[in-house]
Amino acid sequence: MLYLIHRVKEEFMMQKLTSLTSPLELNNGVKIPGLGFGTYQTPADVTYDVVTKALKAGYRHIDTAFLYGNEEGVGKAIKDSGLAREEVFVTSKLWNTDRGYDKTMAAFEKTMANLGLDYLDLYLIHWPANHKQFGDEAEKINAETWRAFEDLYKAGKIKAIGLSNFMPNHIDALLKTAEIKPMVNQIEVHPGWPQTEAIRYNERHGILTEAWAPLGEAAALSNETIAQIAAKYGKSTAQVCLRWGIQQGILPLPKSVHEERIIQNTDIFDFELTEDEMDIIGALRNLGGQCKVPDQVDF
Numbered sequence: 001m002l003y004l005i006h007r008v009k010e011e012f013m014m015q016k017l018t019s020l021t022s023p024l025e026l027n028n029g030v031k032i033p034g035l036g037f038g039t040y041q042t043p044a045d046v047t048y049d050v051v052t053k054a055l056k057a058g059y060r061h062i063d064t065a066f067l068y069g070n071e072e073g074v075g076k077a078i079k080d081s082g083l084a085r086e087e088v089f090v091t092s093k094l095w096n097t098d099r100g101y102d103k104t105m106a107a108f109e110k111t112m113a114n115l116g117l118d119y120l121d122l123y124l125i126h127w128p129a130n131h132k133q134f135g136d137e138a139e140k141i142n143a144e145t146w147r148a149f150e151d152l153y154k155a156g157k158i159k160a161i162g163l164s165n166f167m168p169n170h171i172d173a174l175l176k177t178a179e180i181k182p183m184v185n186q187i188e189v190h191p192g193w194p195q196t197e198a199i200r201y202n203e204r205h206g207i208l209t210e211a212w213a214p215l216g217e218a219a220a221l222s223n224e225t226i227a228q229i230a231a232k233y234g235k236s237t238a239q240v241c242l243r244w245g246i247q248q249g250i251l252p253l254p255k256s257v258h259e260e261r262i263i264q265n266t267d268i269f270d271f272e273l274t275e276d277e278m279d280i281i282g283a284l285r286n287l288g289g290q291c292k293v294p295d296q297v298d299f
Protein backbone atom coordinates (compact mmCIF):
# COMPACT_ATOMS: atom_id res chain seq x y z
CA MET A 1 0.00 0.00 0.00
CA LEU A 2 2.75 2.41 1.02
CA TYR A 3 4.64 1.55 -2.12
CA LEU A 4 1.54 2.22 -4.23
CA ILE A 5 1.42 5.76 -2.85
CA HIS A 6 5.11 6.14 -3.66
CA ARG A 7 4.50 4.81 -7.14
CA VAL A 8 1.66 7.23 -7.89
CA LYS A 9 3.89 10.04 -6.77
CA GLU A 10 6.78 8.82 -8.89
CA GLU A 11 4.61 8.69 -12.01
CA PHE A 12 3.12 12.08 -11.19
CA MET A 13 6.56 13.60 -10.97
CA MET A 14 7.78 11.70 -14.06
CA GLN A 15 11.25 11.79 -12.65
CA LYS A 16 12.27 8.15 -12.81
CA LEU A 17 15.99 7.68 -12.40
CA THR A 18 17.82 5.44 -14.84
CA SER A 19 21.45 6.33 -14.14
CA LEU A 20 23.75 8.04 -11.67
CA THR A 21 23.41 11.33 -13.50
CA SER A 22 19.64 11.21 -14.14
CA PRO A 23 18.37 14.52 -12.85
CA LEU A 24 15.46 15.36 -10.61
CA GLU A 25 13.90 18.77 -11.11
CA LEU A 26 13.58 21.19 -8.21
CA ASN A 27 10.60 23.53 -7.84
CA ASN A 28 12.57 26.38 -9.44
CA GLY A 29 13.45 24.29 -12.53
CA VAL A 30 17.06 23.58 -11.46
CA LYS A 31 18.17 20.02 -12.23
CA ILE A 32 19.91 17.97 -9.52
CA PRO A 33 21.57 14.57 -10.08
CA GLY A 34 19.36 12.03 -8.28
CA LEU A 35 22.13 10.39 -6.23
CA GLY A 36 24.68 12.46 -4.33
CA PHE A 37 27.98 11.74 -2.61
CA GLY A 38 28.24 12.43 1.14
CA THR A 39 31.34 13.74 2.91
CA TYR A 40 30.39 13.94 6.61
CA GLN A 41 33.25 12.57 8.74
CA THR A 42 35.50 12.39 5.70
CA PRO A 43 38.73 13.81 7.15
CA ALA A 44 39.99 17.00 5.50
CA ASP A 45 43.30 15.41 4.54
CA VAL A 46 41.68 12.65 2.48
CA THR A 47 38.74 14.61 1.06
CA TYR A 48 40.54 15.67 -2.12
CA ASP A 49 41.43 12.07 -2.90
CA VAL A 50 38.01 10.65 -1.96
CA VAL A 51 36.03 13.25 -3.94
CA THR A 52 38.37 12.74 -6.91
CA LYS A 53 37.51 9.02 -6.77
CA ALA A 54 33.79 9.79 -6.51
CA LEU A 55 33.93 12.05 -9.57
CA LYS A 56 35.88 9.35 -11.42
CA ALA A 57 33.17 6.83 -10.44
CA GLY A 58 30.61 9.12 -12.09
CA TYR A 59 29.05 11.07 -9.20
CA ARG A 60 28.16 14.58 -10.29
CA HIS A 61 26.64 15.72 -7.00
CA ILE A 62 28.75 16.32 -3.89
CA ASP A 63 27.33 17.13 -0.45
CA THR A 64 29.49 18.98 2.07
CA ALA A 65 28.99 21.50 4.88
CA PHE A 66 30.98 24.17 6.68
CA LEU A 67 30.83 21.94 9.78
CA TYR A 68 32.62 19.07 8.06
CA GLY A 69 35.83 21.10 7.72
CA ASN A 70 36.46 19.66 4.27
CA GLU A 71 34.96 22.21 1.85
CA GLU A 72 38.44 23.05 0.60
CA GLY A 73 39.20 19.48 -0.50
CA VAL A 74 35.80 19.23 -2.18
CA GLY A 75 36.33 22.42 -4.17
CA LYS A 76 39.87 21.55 -5.20
CA ALA A 77 38.88 18.06 -6.36
CA ILE A 78 36.14 19.55 -8.53
CA LYS A 79 38.51 22.15 -9.98
CA ASP A 80 41.20 19.59 -10.78
CA SER A 81 38.72 17.03 -12.19
CA GLY A 82 38.74 18.54 -15.66
CA LEU A 83 34.94 18.70 -15.52
CA ALA A 84 33.21 21.95 -16.38
CA ARG A 85 31.89 23.71 -13.28
CA GLU A 86 28.27 23.29 -14.43
CA GLU A 87 28.70 19.51 -14.71
CA VAL A 88 29.03 19.10 -10.94
CA PHE A 89 26.28 19.95 -8.46
CA VAL A 90 27.71 21.17 -5.14
CA THR A 91 25.84 21.56 -1.87
CA SER A 92 27.05 23.17 1.34
CA LYS A 93 25.32 24.10 4.59
CA LEU A 94 25.22 26.97 7.04
CA TRP A 95 26.30 25.86 10.51
CA ASN A 96 24.16 26.59 13.56
CA THR A 97 26.48 29.19 15.11
CA ASP A 98 26.05 31.35 12.00
CA ARG A 99 22.26 31.76 12.04
CA GLY A 100 20.74 35.22 11.55
CA TYR A 101 20.92 37.61 8.59
CA ASP A 102 24.39 39.17 8.93
CA LYS A 103 26.14 36.06 10.19
CA THR A 104 24.66 34.02 7.34
CA MET A 105 26.00 36.50 4.78
CA ALA A 106 29.49 36.29 6.31
CA ALA A 107 29.38 32.48 6.65
CA PHE A 108 28.39 32.11 3.01
CA GLU A 109 31.46 34.10 1.96
CA LYS A 110 33.65 31.82 4.10
CA THR A 111 32.15 28.72 2.53
CA MET A 112 32.71 30.09 -0.98
CA ALA A 113 36.31 30.98 -0.14
CA ASN A 114 36.85 27.45 1.21
CA LEU A 115 35.33 25.89 -1.89
CA GLY A 116 37.09 28.28 -4.26
CA LEU A 117 34.02 28.30 -6.51
CA ASP A 118 32.22 31.33 -7.91
CA TYR A 119 28.71 30.03 -7.34
CA LEU A 120 27.07 27.33 -5.22
CA ASP A 121 24.39 24.97 -6.53
CA LEU A 122 22.57 24.44 -3.25
CA TYR A 123 22.90 26.03 0.19
CA LEU A 124 21.02 24.57 3.16
CA ILE A 125 20.25 25.75 6.69
CA HIS A 126 21.90 22.82 8.49
CA TRP A 127 19.47 22.64 11.46
CA PRO A 128 16.48 24.76 12.46
CA ALA A 129 16.78 26.91 15.57
CA ASN A 130 14.42 25.12 17.98
CA HIS A 131 12.22 26.10 20.92
CA LYS A 132 14.25 23.98 23.32
CA GLN A 133 17.21 26.32 22.92
CA PHE A 134 15.70 29.59 21.74
CA GLY A 135 12.11 29.61 23.03
CA ASP A 136 9.86 31.98 21.11
CA GLU A 137 12.87 33.51 19.31
CA ALA A 138 13.40 30.30 17.30
CA GLU A 139 10.97 31.16 14.50
CA LYS A 140 12.35 34.67 14.15
CA ILE A 141 15.92 33.34 13.92
CA ASN A 142 14.96 30.87 11.19
CA ALA A 143 13.05 33.58 9.30
CA GLU A 144 16.04 35.97 9.40
CA THR A 145 18.43 33.23 8.26
CA TRP A 146 16.07 32.40 5.41
CA ARG A 147 15.84 36.07 4.40
CA ALA A 148 19.62 36.04 3.90
CA PHE A 149 19.34 32.84 1.85
CA GLU A 150 16.70 34.53 -0.33
CA ASP A 151 18.94 37.54 -0.90
CA LEU A 152 21.92 35.35 -1.84
CA TYR A 153 19.67 33.43 -4.23
CA LYS A 154 18.28 36.61 -5.78
CA ALA A 155 21.83 37.90 -6.23
CA GLY A 156 22.58 34.79 -8.32
CA LYS A 157 25.22 33.42 -5.95
CA ILE A 158 23.28 30.18 -5.32
CA LYS A 159 21.20 28.19 -7.84
CA ALA A 160 18.88 26.71 -5.22
CA ILE A 161 18.24 27.18 -1.49
CA GLY A 162 16.85 24.80 1.06
CA LEU A 163 16.67 23.35 4.52
CA SER A 164 18.05 20.45 6.47
CA ASN A 165 16.52 18.72 9.48
CA PHE A 166 13.40 20.90 9.25
CA MET A 167 10.28 19.03 10.34
CA PRO A 168 6.77 20.08 9.20
CA ASN A 169 6.29 22.41 12.19
CA HIS A 170 9.48 24.31 11.34
CA ILE A 171 8.55 24.62 7.68
CA ASP A 172 4.98 25.73 8.46
CA ALA A 173 6.45 28.53 10.56
CA LEU A 174 9.03 29.49 7.94
CA LEU A 175 6.44 29.65 5.16
CA LYS A 176 4.58 32.38 7.07
CA THR A 177 7.30 34.89 6.15
CA ALA A 178 9.21 33.22 3.30
CA GLU A 179 9.09 34.95 -0.05
CA ILE A 180 10.79 32.02 -1.80
CA LYS A 181 9.77 28.45 -1.11
CA PRO A 182 12.60 26.07 -0.11
CA MET A 183 13.57 23.72 -2.92
CA VAL A 184 15.09 20.93 -0.81
CA ASN A 185 14.86 19.50 2.70
CA GLN A 186 17.73 17.17 3.67
CA ILE A 187 16.68 14.88 6.52
CA GLU A 188 17.81 11.59 8.06
CA VAL A 189 16.07 8.74 6.20
CA HIS A 190 17.08 5.08 6.11
CA PRO A 191 15.58 1.67 6.77
CA GLY A 192 14.53 1.75 10.40
CA TRP A 193 13.92 5.53 10.32
CA PRO A 194 11.59 6.06 7.36
CA GLN A 195 10.28 9.57 8.18
CA THR A 196 7.19 8.94 6.09
CA GLU A 197 5.22 11.92 7.42
CA ALA A 198 8.01 14.40 6.84
CA ILE A 199 8.57 13.08 3.31
CA ARG A 200 4.84 13.36 2.51
CA TYR A 201 4.79 16.90 3.87
CA ASN A 202 7.79 17.86 1.70
CA GLU A 203 6.10 16.34 -1.37
CA ARG A 204 2.90 18.27 -0.75
CA HIS A 205 4.92 21.48 -0.65
CA GLY A 206 6.97 20.73 -3.77
CA ILE A 207 10.14 20.31 -1.68
CA LEU A 208 12.55 17.53 -2.69
CA THR A 209 13.59 15.26 0.20
CA GLU A 210 17.25 14.35 0.35
CA ALA A 211 18.18 11.41 2.60
CA TRP A 212 21.17 11.81 4.88
CA ALA A 213 22.64 8.65 6.40
CA PRO A 214 20.81 6.58 3.75
CA LEU A 215 22.68 3.51 5.04
CA GLY A 216 21.89 4.39 8.65
CA GLU A 217 25.62 5.17 9.05
CA ALA A 218 26.21 1.52 8.07
CA ALA A 219 23.96 0.23 10.87
CA ALA A 220 21.25 -0.88 8.40
CA LEU A 221 23.71 -2.96 6.41
CA SER A 222 23.74 -5.95 8.76
CA ASN A 223 19.96 -6.36 8.86
CA GLU A 224 18.92 -9.90 7.98
CA THR A 225 15.71 -8.92 6.14
CA ILE A 226 17.60 -6.50 3.90
CA ALA A 227 20.32 -9.13 3.39
CA GLN A 228 17.74 -11.66 2.15
CA ILE A 229 16.31 -9.18 -0.33
CA ALA A 230 19.83 -8.23 -1.45
CA ALA A 231 20.73 -11.89 -2.05
CA LYS A 232 17.71 -12.30 -4.36
CA TYR A 233 19.08 -9.58 -6.67
CA GLY A 234 22.77 -10.38 -6.26
CA LYS A 235 23.22 -6.94 -4.69
CA SER A 236 24.71 -5.69 -1.42
CA THR A 237 22.60 -4.48 1.49
CA ALA A 238 23.93 -0.95 0.82
CA GLN A 239 22.63 -1.09 -2.74
CA VAL A 240 19.20 -2.24 -1.51
CA CYS A 241 19.03 0.64 1.02
CA LEU A 242 19.83 3.16 -1.73
CA ARG A 243 17.36 1.58 -4.15
CA TRP A 244 14.67 1.78 -1.45
CA GLY A 245 15.39 5.52 -1.31
CA ILE A 246 15.30 6.31 -5.00
CA GLN A 247 12.15 4.23 -5.61
CA GLN A 248 10.37 6.54 -3.15
CA GLY A 249 11.43 9.60 -5.14
CA ILE A 250 13.90 10.80 -2.51
CA LEU A 251 17.56 11.59 -3.08
CA PRO A 252 20.10 9.53 -1.11
CA LEU A 253 23.57 10.86 -0.22
CA PRO A 254 25.75 7.81 0.61
CA LYS A 255 29.23 8.46 2.01
CA SER A 256 32.29 6.26 1.79
CA VAL A 257 36.04 6.77 1.84
CA HIS A 258 36.69 3.39 0.16
CA GLU A 259 36.86 3.30 -3.62
CA GLU A 260 35.19 -0.11 -4.03
CA ARG A 261 32.23 1.07 -1.91
CA ILE A 262 32.11 4.43 -3.67
CA ILE A 263 31.71 2.50 -6.93
CA GLN A 264 29.39 -0.15 -5.49
CA ASN A 265 26.97 2.51 -4.25
CA THR A 266 26.48 3.79 -7.82
CA ASP A 267 25.38 0.42 -9.16
CA ILE A 268 21.70 0.58 -8.25
CA PHE A 269 19.94 1.26 -11.54
CA ASP A 270 19.63 -2.28 -12.94
CA PHE A 271 17.13 -3.78 -10.50
CA GLU A 272 13.79 -2.84 -9.00
CA LEU A 273 12.37 -3.76 -5.59
CA THR A 274 8.83 -5.11 -5.61
CA GLU A 275 5.97 -3.31 -3.85
CA ASP A 276 6.11 -5.91 -1.07
CA GLU A 277 9.86 -5.45 -0.61
CA MET A 278 9.44 -1.67 -0.45
CA ASP A 279 6.81 -2.12 2.27
CA ILE A 280 8.81 -4.74 4.20
CA ILE A 281 11.88 -2.47 4.31
CA GLY A 282 9.68 0.53 5.14
CA ALA A 283 8.23 -1.31 8.13
CA LEU A 284 11.63 -2.05 9.74
CA ARG A 285 12.40 -0.14 12.96
CA ASN A 286 15.33 0.45 15.33
CA LEU A 287 18.20 -0.55 13.09
CA GLY A 288 20.54 2.22 14.25
CA GLY A 289 21.68 5.53 12.76
CA GLN A 290 21.36 8.81 14.65
CA CYS A 291 17.53 9.02 14.68
CA LYS A 292 17.77 12.60 15.98
CA VAL A 293 14.62 14.61 16.66
CA PRO A 294 15.38 18.21 15.57
CA ASP A 295 13.19 19.76 18.28
CA GLN A 296 15.21 17.97 20.95
CA VAL A 297 18.81 18.65 19.95
CA ASP A 298 21.02 21.04 21.92
CA PHE A 299 23.16 22.37 19.07
Ligand SMILES: NC(=O)c1ccc[n+]([C@@H]2O[C@H](COP(=O)([O-])OP(=O)(O)OC[C@H]3O[C@@H](n4cnc5c(N)ncnc54)[C@H](OP(=O)(O)O)[C@@H]3O)[C@@H](O)[C@H]2O)c1
Pocket residue numbers: 037038039040041063064126164165186187211212213214215216217218221236238239253254255256257258261262264265
Ligand atom coordinates in the same frame (compact mmCIF):
# COMPACT_ATOMS: atom_id res chain seq x y z
N1 LIG B 1 22.23 17.43 7.00
C1 LIG B 1 22.68 16.76 8.03
O1 LIG B 1 22.44 17.09 9.19
C2 LIG B 1 23.54 15.56 7.78
C3 LIG B 1 23.88 14.71 8.84
C4 LIG B 1 24.66 13.59 8.55
C5 LIG B 1 25.03 13.34 7.26
N2 LIG B 1 24.72 14.20 6.23
C6 LIG B 1 25.13 13.96 4.82
O2 LIG B 1 24.68 12.67 4.42
C7 LIG B 1 25.82 11.88 4.03
C8 LIG B 1 25.62 10.42 4.35
O3 LIG B 1 25.42 10.20 5.73
P1 LIG B 1 26.49 9.48 6.64
O4 LIG B 1 27.83 9.68 6.06
O5 LIG B 1 26.28 9.94 8.03
O6 LIG B 1 26.07 7.96 6.64
P2 LIG B 1 25.81 6.82 5.50
O7 LIG B 1 26.12 7.30 4.14
O8 LIG B 1 24.46 6.26 5.80
O9 LIG B 1 26.84 5.72 5.96
C9 LIG B 1 28.23 5.91 5.85
C10 LIG B 1 28.90 4.70 6.50
O10 LIG B 1 28.62 3.53 5.73
C11 LIG B 1 29.85 2.94 5.26
N3 LIG B 1 29.60 2.48 3.89
C12 LIG B 1 29.32 3.24 2.80
N4 LIG B 1 29.09 2.47 1.73
C13 LIG B 1 29.21 1.19 2.13
C14 LIG B 1 29.10 -0.04 1.47
N5 LIG B 1 28.77 -0.13 0.18
N6 LIG B 1 29.33 -1.18 2.20
C15 LIG B 1 29.64 -1.12 3.51
N7 LIG B 1 29.76 0.04 4.21
C16 LIG B 1 29.54 1.19 3.52
C17 LIG B 1 30.88 4.03 5.36
O11 LIG B 1 32.15 3.50 5.63
P3 LIG B 1 33.50 3.97 4.88
O12 LIG B 1 33.44 5.45 4.69
O13 LIG B 1 34.55 3.52 5.83
O14 LIG B 1 33.52 3.23 3.58
C18 LIG B 1 30.38 4.83 6.57
O15 LIG B 1 30.79 4.19 7.77
C19 LIG B 1 26.95 12.52 4.83
O16 LIG B 1 28.22 12.11 4.40
C20 LIG B 1 26.64 13.98 4.66
O17 LIG B 1 27.04 14.44 3.39
C21 LIG B 1 23.97 15.30 6.49
